[in-house]
Amino acid sequence: xxxxxxxxxxxxxxxxxxxxxxxxxxxxxxxxxxxxxxxxxxxxxxxxxxxxxxxxxxxxxxxxxxxxxxxxxxxxxxxxxxxxxxxxxxxxxxxxxxxxxxxxxxxxxxxxxxxxxxxxxxxxxxxxxxxxxxxxxxxxxxxxxxxxxxxxxxxxxxxxxxxxxxxxxxxxxxxxxxxxxxxxxxxxxxxx
Amino acid sequence: xxxxxxxxxxxxxxxxxxxxxxxxxxxxxxxxxxxxxxxxxxxxxxxxxxxxxxxxxxxxxxxxxxxxxxxxxxxxxxxxxxxxxxxxxxxxxxxxxxxxxxxxxxxxxxxxxxxxxxxxxxxxxxxxxxxxxxxxxxxxxxxxxxxxxxxxxxxxxxxxxxxxxxxxxxxxxxxxxxxxxxxxxxxxxxxx
DNA sequence: AGGGTTGGCTAAGTAGATTAGCTTTTTACC
DNA sequence: GGTAAAAAGCTAATCTACTTAGCCAACCCT
Numbered sequence: 001x002x003x004x005x006x007x008x009x010x011x012x013x014x015x016x017x018x019x020x021x022x023x024x025x026x027x028x029x030x031x032x033x034x035x036x037x038x039x040x041x042x043x044x045x046x047x048x049x050x051x052x053x054x055x056x057x058x059x060x061x062x063x064x065x066x067x068x069x070x071x072x073x074x075x076x077x078x079x080x081x082x083x084x085x086x087x088x089x090x091x092x093x094x095x096x097x098x099x100x101x102x103x104x105x106x107x108x109x110x111x112x113x114x115x116x117x118x119x120x121x122x123x124x125x126x127x128x129x130x131x132x133x134x135x136x137x138x139x140x141x142x143x144x145x146x147x148x149x150x151x152x153x154x155x156x157x158x159x160x161x162x163x164x165x166x167x168x169x170x171x172x173x174x175x176x177x178x179x180x181x182x183x184x185x186x187x188x189x190x191x192x
Numbered sequence: 193x194x195x196x197x198x199x200x201x202x203x204x205x206x207x208x209x210x211x212x213x214x215x216x217x218x219x220x221x222x223x224x225x226x227x228x229x230x231x232x233x234x235x236x237x238x239x240x241x242x243x244x245x246x247x248x249x250x251x252x253x254x255x256x257x258x259x260x261x262x263x264x265x266x267x268x269x270x271x272x273x274x275x276x277x278x279x280x281x282x283x284x285x286x287x288x289x290x291x292x293x294x295x296x297x298x299x300x301x302x303x304x305x306x307x308x309x310x311x312x313x314x315x316x317x318x319x320x321x322x323x324x325x326x327x328x329x330x331x332x333x334x335x336x337x338x339x340x341x342x343x344x345x346x347x348x349x350x351x352x353x354x355x356x357x358x359x360x361x362x363x364x365x366x367x368x369x370x371x372x373x374x375x376x377x378x379x380x381x382x383x384x
Numbered sequence: 385a386g387g388g389t390t391g392g393c394t395a396a397g398t399a400g401a402t403t404a405g406c407t408t409t410t411t412a413c414c
Numbered sequence: 415g416g417t418a419a420a421a422a423g424c425t426a427a428t429c430t431a432c433t434t435a436g437c438c439a440a441c442c443c444t
Contacts, residue, residue: 003409003422025297029401038423041402045422050401104352105217141359142367145346148354149368150338153345157337160296167333175334176341182378183371195391195440221432230392233433237391242432 004038011036011046012056019057019098024105027054027098055115058106061099062118068092069125078132079181085129086151086177093155100155123148133184143184150176196230203228203238204248211249211290216297219246219290247307250298253291254310260284261317270324271373277321278343278369285347292347315340325376335376342368 011032018035019027029050033040047053072088073081093100108115123144130143154173163169203224210227211219221242225232239245264280265273285292300307315336322335346365355361 006422028399030399039425040400041404041425042423044402104348107353139367141357142364145349145355145361145364146342146368146371149345149349150342151345152349153341153343154337156296156348157341157344161299162340163337165333169337172334172337175331176338179338179372179375179379183375186374187371198391222430231394232431233394233435234392236433 004036004042006036006038006042006046008046008056011043012053012060015053016057016060016096016099016102019102020096021098024054024098024101029053054102055106055109057099057102059115059118061096061103062115062122064096064099065089065092065103066118066122066125069122073125073129079185081129081132082181082184083174083177085126086173089151090155090158090173093159097159100159104152104156130184133187134189135184135187136189139187143187147180150180196228196234198228198230198234198238200238200248203235204245204252207245208249208252208288208291208294211294212288213290216246216290216293221245246294247298247301249291249294251307251310253288253295254307254314256288256291257281257284257295258310258314258317261314265317265321271377273321273324274373274376275366275369277318278365281343282347282350282365285351289351292351296344296348322376325379326381327376327379328381331379335379339372342372 014036015027015032018032022031029040029043032053033043036043043053047056068088068091069085072084076084106115126147127140127144130140130147133143135143154176157163158169163172206228207219207224210224214223221232221235224245225235228235235245239248260280260283261277264276268276298307318339319332319336322332322339325335327335346368349355350361355364
């Protein structure tokens, strides 16, 4: 019996891709094994169990999303950076809905969980975008929470097919980002 | 053997309460049966299966949330109505996280699904709130999508424990709602 | 009182996750 | 090149949760 050449990383990657295709909640050890041309118990040589697998997908998602936002905002500032970050995040969720869902369902398992730095890095990138608006320090956390809420909410509703009307969703998204942009600009300390 | 006096409605209600307590994804037929003092198979006299049960919870959640938003906005308009609707929605999700999660995971099963009118009614209440801002008709859908995204995103992140910093979450919420309020006011047709 | 319906139960079937234990391949080192 | 340990696959078996079948008691209605 020849070997399949698997490893924790390749199994996680395959699972993430499968989750994107069939939906995170449909992911199972059996389906993943079939996809990899292997019997189900063999997966346990590379991953502790299903919870461990989904956690690894979550970490992967956070790292990738952090990279995407960072790359998109490189060399941009203010409104440009905000629009780029928002579009990058939305694009990632649309392309990788299963990974993103895994990321949302994950809880840190301990103080050394790699999920923590990954999430921190993503938040840092969003913070950097907001820094361009020169908000009062006391308002920075509020603005960050608002930005996260809006992007997360929009992306998850969109991916779940929740926007019914046939009005263009792209248009709604840029409209929303613009509204936030104007709101943040009006709070900018340089305006006062 | 005495009877437990159950019915579809009371089983659904108990399941919803249990989901709020232990988390929607921890809900199981076994735990629900135990809670009701009954053996697992007995539940199938009142509900088709687990999918049916969660769907009923989803409908219940949408109806309750629709009621809550409607009640909160009664007799209010403009900024007051927005703030009331937002607080009502956030309060509902905090009090009933399991029900709300069920609502999010639900898909209509057909054209006669009671989930559809329930969801429509909720969206209608939010639309009514926005109507007070006298937006251009072409912008109404965008504003509704933004409002939904923000409220849904904030509530789900908060309930999942995603807001880490110790800055007061209430404050962030009202800050966010205020920002949106100002943004919508500046778009009001009466201003131009 | 008595027949039909309802709602509970036990027993059994199914699917998915997981563990145990065996065998083969690969690797590392002599 | 040869061999022993580690790694990676497999089959078989276990456990848990959902679900179905079929039985019997309790309730309702006249």
